[in-house]
Amino acid sequence: MTPSSPTESPAEELASDANRPGAAPARPPAARRRTVATKPSVKVRAIQAAVIIVVLAAMGLATEWRDADAPATTAAAEQTFDPAKFGAETFPKVAPLIEQNATALTELVPALTADADAAGEKYGKREGSSPYSFPVTVEGTGAELNGSLLSLTVEGLPKETQVWVQVGPAITGTSLRDATGTIKFGDFLNQVQYADAGTALNNEVRTKVLAGVRPNTLKGKKIAVTGAFTFLTPEVVTLTPVKFEVTP
Template sequence: MSATTAPTPKAPGKPRRGLLVGIAAGIAVLIAMALDTTVVQIGSDGDIRQQAFSPDKYGDEQFPRIQTFIDERAVDAATLGPAVLADKAEAAKRYGTASSTGAIMPVRLTGVAGEGKSGVYDLSVEGVPADIHVRVQTGPAINGTDLRDATGDIEFGKFKNQIEFQNAGSGINRAMKKQILDPTDTTNLTGKTVEVVGVFRLINPKNWLITPSRLAVK
């Protein structure tokens, strides 16, 4: 009988070089991802910045301080009227907040509402020169950005684009309407006495369109 020689076991092979390179690359990618990941805590400033801009939420947050600002600086219409007619630039500098399209003027008055059209009422105000046409807008649509621009610190640079900046003004207007105008019956103010605190944009000294920050029917 011939003897059979058992095969000699092969020594374990070394890992392939390509496999090692692939594993190393994968680890490098995971490390890079970890370094590039930012953890944002819910409710933090970082979390708020990543949320979509809400004009109505912004308006609800900003209107109370805008209202306080106007309350503290509002000038009686009987004082403001002669001042803007005498020297528009000086009155704007003394009483208003500068803006690119006319100073925003804070005013307070008591007047009798006249004819109203589309929620805008003429006002007869004692002590205001007859040359000045005073009106107040009560909705349903509140136009303009006078409330947004009243404080001078809500600036375009704080927003992503012009649309967001414009929407901020609309959100503030809606917040005012919800808090001030909606609880008040403004459907027929003609002949009624109203107390108004608000702002108007000083473009034509003889034409005031007031956006109210407070309005009460007497």
């Protein structure tokens, strides 16, 4: 009985395998356990790229571009605008322009009824796509007083057309600001200042035009008004006056 060969050690087994014809060079056990680093998958790289794009876009949206001549700070620019000063300086310029360019209301209302856009381009002014504002003049008879509004009965207008004149104390709207076309939104820092400009002109009407007017005494009186209104419908005309005359 042939005795069995002794069991080979791992090192001897490797050496034996290496000596076999055509065998590949043996690697030590440590090399077999080496972990090869893998590159990020296509999906991971796409997500990383998308995150970078979003961050850059957000940075662009958060960036405020200013002209070199623009005010240093918004707060400082806002402090330079004084509505009361604007009204006092601008109303004496606006009122004569409205008087010079005023269209008789008895002419304008039929034109608005026939073709509002054509009448707006011919007689009115507006900023962007806002409603047209018109400088007008009208004579009528004082009628109903409704709060800060005085109704006028005007001959030569359609019966369905109501004419109201703002007689205070509240004067609202932006007709005076918009009717001449000389006051633009771009002249102001923001919408707040633009609105304040309209209010400032209305305040001048109350102190300069209507200071001596007693609305509750105007019923039945002959009244001549020159002013402006913003068009919404030819059936209702609400005037802000720059000239208000009552026949004794």
